[in-house]
Amino acid sequence: MSIQFSQGKLQEEEHQTILQQVQSHMQKAAQEAVRGVVSEVVEAEVTAKLGREKGQPRQANGQAREINWKCGNCGCMDASQFIRDGHYRRELQTGWGTVENLPVPMLECQQCKHDVICEYAILEKYKRLWMDLTQDALWSSGCGQSLRDICDRWSATVGHSVGLRTMNERINQLSALAEQFHHQPFEQVPQVIQLDGIWVTITTEGEVVLHDKHHRARHQRQGKKRVILVALGFWTENGQEKREIVDWQIAESEKHEEWEVLLRRLVVRGAKASNGLQAIVRDVCGGLGRAVELVYAQSVIDQRCIFHKLKNVRDKCRTELTGDDHQEERRQLMHEAKAIYQAESAEQAKERLALWSTRWGEAAPESVATLQRDFDATIAYYQLEGIALQWVRSTSLLERVNRQLRRKFRQALSFGSLQGAEVALYLQVQRLHAQWNDRSWWDASHALYLEHVCHVGIGRAFRPFPPSKRSMRLSPHCAFRTCPSDSFWTLSMQGRSLVL
Numbered sequence: 198m199s200i201q202f203s204q205g206k207l208q209e210e211e212h213q214t215i216l217q218q219v220q221s222h223m224q225k226a227a228q229e230a231v232r233g234v235v236s237e238v239v240e241a242e243v244t245a246k247l248g249r250e251k252g253q254p255r256q257a258n259g260q261a262r263e264i265n266w267k268c269g270n271c272g273c274m275d276a277s278q279f280i281r282d283g284h285y286r287r288e289l290q291t292g293w294g295t296v297e298n299l300p301v302p303m304l305e306c307q308q309c310k311h312d313v314i315c316e317y318a319i320l321e322k323y324k325r326l327w328m329d330l331t332q333d334a335l336w337s338s339g340c341g342q343s344l345r346d347i348c349d350r351w352s353a354t355v356g357h358s359v360g361l362r363t364m365n366e367r368i369n370q371l372s373a374l375a376e377q378f379h380h381q382p383f384e385q386v387p388q389v390i391q392l393d394g395i396w397v398t399i400t401t402e403g404e405v406v407l408h409d410k411h412h413r414a415r416h417q418r419q420g421k422k423r424v425i426l427v428a429l430g431f432w433t434e435n436g437q438e439k440r441e442i443v444d445w446q447i448a449e450s451e452k453h454e455e456w457e458v459l460l461r462r463l464v465v466r467g468a469k470a471s472n473g474l475q476a477i478v479r480d481v482c483g484g485l486g487r488a489v490e491l492v493y494a495q496s497v498i499d500q501r502c503i504f505h506k507l508k509n510v511r512d513k514c515r516t517e518l519t520g521d522d523h524q525e526e527r528r529q530l531m532h533e534a535k536a537i538y539q540a541e542s543a544e545q546a547k548e549r550l551a552l553w554s555t556r557w558g559e560a561a562p563e564s565v566a567t568l569q570r571d572f573d574a575t576i577a578y579y580q581l582e583g584i585a586l587q588w589v590r591s592t593s594l595l596e597r598v599n600r601q602l603r604r605k606f607r608q609a610l611s612f613g614s615l616q617g618a619e620v621a622l623y624l625q626v627q628r629l630h631a632q633w634n635d636r637s638w639w640d641a642s643h644a645l646y647l648e649h650v651c652h653v654g655i656g657r658a659f660r661p662f663p664p665s666k667r668s669m670r671l672s673p674h675c676a677f678r679t680c681p682s683d684s685f686w687t688l689s690m691q692g693r694s695l696v697l
């Protein structure tokens with residue numbers, strides 16, 4: 198490394214050149230180091246598999262050494278039949294740039310003289326991108342960066358263009374996980390489930406084809422309004438209050454048929470009264486009430502959401518007590534309305550409501566009528582037993598959770614596609630859970646990759662099927678199938694397919 202410094206004060210241009218040179222040297226040095234580490238690790242893996250160092254002769258006594266790598270031709274898995282057979286060179290695209298000429302050891306089977314298929318722990322076959330880039334994609338996508346932005350950054354990092362399709366494949370590795378999320382039985386059934394619909398706009402490709410500035414044919418994108426039906430679970434675990442998003446459903450409307458799909462799924466997963474579910478908290482939105490009635494009948498307490506109720510009262514009182522002159526009155530009215538819900542008992546709450554109504558009846562009759570409407574449904578929580586009441590009646594908590602959900606979901610879907618929406622939502626759900634558990638999204642997203650995508654991998658987790666069975670159904674809309682080559686799994690979901 199030779200960098201020329203002049204004796205005097207550096208000129209601006211000179212300073213910039215030096216910084217650029219240093220940066221480029223650093224990157225080259227990092228790539229060298231990465232190559233060294235990777236090749237050391239793969240050599241060590243070969244040594245462990247073979248049970249002998251490089252140059253050490255094969256044991257002739259014929260003691261078999263069964264390993265999980267096998268000859269691509271005869272299927273032999275006995276490492277005492279394998280010998281080192283030079284290296285092939287490959288490139289590896291990493292967060293430090295593209296590492297060229299990476300030597301990867303090859304093994305030869307002595308029974309048939311064909312190549313052994315070596316599956317290295319740190320290298321994925323046929324994948325040029327290393328896992329740090331996938332981890333980065335999950336992190337960035339969860340932070341709300343667009344796929345195009347992530348592609349741009351990766352292209353600059355690895356030195357040539359990384360396409361949207363590559364990016365999609367990497368991120369969509371999570372779709373099976375998202376699908377699993379909707380169907381796995383509850384380990385612990387929430388005591389309370391809050392239901393809410395969040396309206397978002399999802400961009401999709403339309404019918405109209407336009408040409409972009411590079412004269413490529415592109416479908417015009419159009420926004421479609423969709424509602425995400427969300428189920429938020431609350432329970433106490435080891436004396437600690439816990440909340441988690443337990444399920445969601447992308448729907449076209451809030452009709453009871455749509456809500457019913459989500460509710461039936463919750464029941465199948467175990468969320469019912471006999472397993473400890475005590476209450477449903479909900480707003481009066483669309484057909485939700487009817488769906489709750491159909492699915493849960495009278496088995497659980499049907500609690501109206503206080504947060505939404507008070508929001509409606511606030512909206513009303515803004516129209517009745519308008520302007521700056523009434524600001525203090527509005528504040529007082531809301532303050533007193535909130536206090537009703539902090540009463541010790543249902544009776545006390547009703548007494549407070551009566552007092553409040555008399556006090557405000559003249560100045561804000563509609564606000565009063567709004568709060569009085571179905572009031573009993575908003576104080577159903579007094580029937581709950583042994584549960585952290587705060588979860589149900591703390592308006593500030595519900596408000597915060599609602600705000601976070603809306604912001605995250607809208608941000609994630611504003612540039613997404615219907616196809617990517619499931620994964621985008623899954624990432625947001627994971628990010629919120631990390632936040633609620635005081636865990637950084639950085640740690641959580643990296644762990645998400647390590648625990649679910651790489652080793653146990655979505656594709657690999659299902660690998661040990663009996664050879665006769667070539668597909669596996671996860672749900673009515675989701676199945677794994679082997680490709681003709683058998684080296685990949687194809688995941689098909691709702692009629693779409695993707696190769697893992």
Ligand SMILES: [Zn+2]
Pocket residue numbers: 268269270271272273306307308309310311
């Ligand atoms: Zn062989």
